[in-house]
Amino acid sequence: MASLSDKIVEMGLDNVCIMDGFDECAVGVLERFGMEPIVIYDKAKVIDKIMEISPGCDWISANEHYEFNQLGGWHGETTPGFIIKLPSRGTD
Template sequence: MEPAMAETLREMIGELNEEALLLDDFFDQALIGYAERCGMLVAAYSREKCVELLVTHEEMTWEEAIEHFEYNILGSWVGEHTPVFITELTYDPGTT
């Protein structure tokens, strides 16, 4: 994601919910939009992209990045405005 697009998403989410928590700018490429939790808008990030960014930029193995993400990011509840993390699924109708 282009930095300008990430900044636009950050601004839009901030306008919709001033208290929405956003991850460090490092994860801007993983910001995919917002979700609703109990009628409140929160930032939504791609789980896979977050892990990929850790592998690419922090020189972690996939296993290290997954463990770091799950413990330090996914496992961090900082209140009702905490971001959500989306696991994107793909479906191939040619396989069953």
């Protein structure tokens, strides 16, 4: 299976910033007018991954880590973005 980095290069987007170890959390690439494309990660999957790779880490600690290190990090115009999925609509 190709890595996220390989897939990004195949798309011709070799200048985007990716988070090492979080390939399975990536959900796509965001295009914005007049701006560089960025990789988009699923916030919930990122927090789950932090708990998976950090023994004894609960959701609160993982969320704090995410907010400070990933969401709060700035690595230039191609800093990754994070999506929060909308709740599913139930049958009313």
